Each structure stands twice: as structure tokens, then as C-alpha cells.
Amino acid sequence: MNPSSIFLFALALAGLTQAQNAPVANVESARKMVEGPCTECHGQVVKGDATAIFTRADRRARDHESLVKQVHACGTQLKTPLFPEEEEHLATYLNQRFYQFKQ
Numbered sequence: 001m002n003p004s005s006i007f008l009f010a011l012a013l014a015g016l017t018q019a020q021n022a023p024v025a026n027v028e029s030a031r032k033m034v035e036g037p038c039t040e041c042h043g044q045v046v047k048g049d050a051t052a053i054f055t056r057a058d059r060r061a062r063d064h065e066s067l068v069k070q071v072h073a074c075g076t077q078l079k080t081p082l083f084p085e086e087e088e089h090l091a092t093y094l095n096q097r098f099y100q101f102k103q
């Protein structure tokens with residue numbers, strides 16, 4: 001194999017791994033975010049475990065769309081606002097871990 005075909009092979013492999021992990025491309029980075037900067041503020045809203053904001057009885061997100069909207073609204077309050085792809089990524093993570101809406 002010449003170097004450029006090795007490169008292409010590696011690229012194809014990377015694509016494959018990503019596809020297998022879909023729809024949450026990087027669970028670890030989403031978890032770090034949700035349990036980091038997001039938690040600091042949520043902990044003040046719900047007492048105790050900050051992730052309870054996603055499981056409380058009167059939670060606000062009703063479907064995937066409203067979840068993305070809420071992530072967007074919260075994201076604007078961060079020091080560094082989120083990119084739309086990050087909002088979508090976080091919403092997908094939250095949906096898989098807490099909400100389980102059908103998409």
C-alpha cells in the first residue's frame with residue numbers, strides 16, 4: 001500500500017467508527033459538558049443532584065424539538081455560546097440518557 005492509500009484507508013475507518021456511534025458522536029464530551037458548566041447553574045435550580053432537572057416530574061421538555069430549544073436557551077447563558085451542532089449533540093445525549101423521546 002502506498003502512503004496515500006493508507007491515509008484513505010484510515011479515513012474510511014474513522015468514518016465507520018463514527019457511524020457506529022451515531023447519533024451521539026461523542027458521549028464523553030457531552031457528559032462532561034452536562035455535568036460541568038450546565039450543572040453549575042442547574043444545581044441552583046433543583047436542590048441536590050443537578051441532573052434531576054431532566055427527570056423532575058414537571059420537567060418542561062416535551063419532545064426532541066422543545067429539548068433542542070431549551071438547550072439553545074440555556075446555551076446562550078454560557079460564557080461561550082454553543083454552536084447549533086453542539087446544541088443538537090447535547091440534546092441527543094440528554095434524550096438518550098434521560099428523556100427517551102422518539103425522534
Ligand code: HEC
Pocket residue numbers: 033034037038039041042045053054058059060061067070071074075077078090094
Ligand atoms: C445560567 C444558568 C443555566 C445554565 C448555564 C444552563 N441551564 Fe439549563 N436550565 C436553567 C434553568 C433555570 C432551567 C429551568 C427552566 C424552567 O424550569 O423554566 C433549565 C432547564 C434546562 C432543561 C430542561 C429541563 C426540563 O425541565 O425538561 C434542559 C434540557 C437544559 N436546561 C439543558 C441545559 C444544558 C445542556 C446546559 C449546558 C450546555 C444548560 N442547560 C446550562 C438554567 C441554566
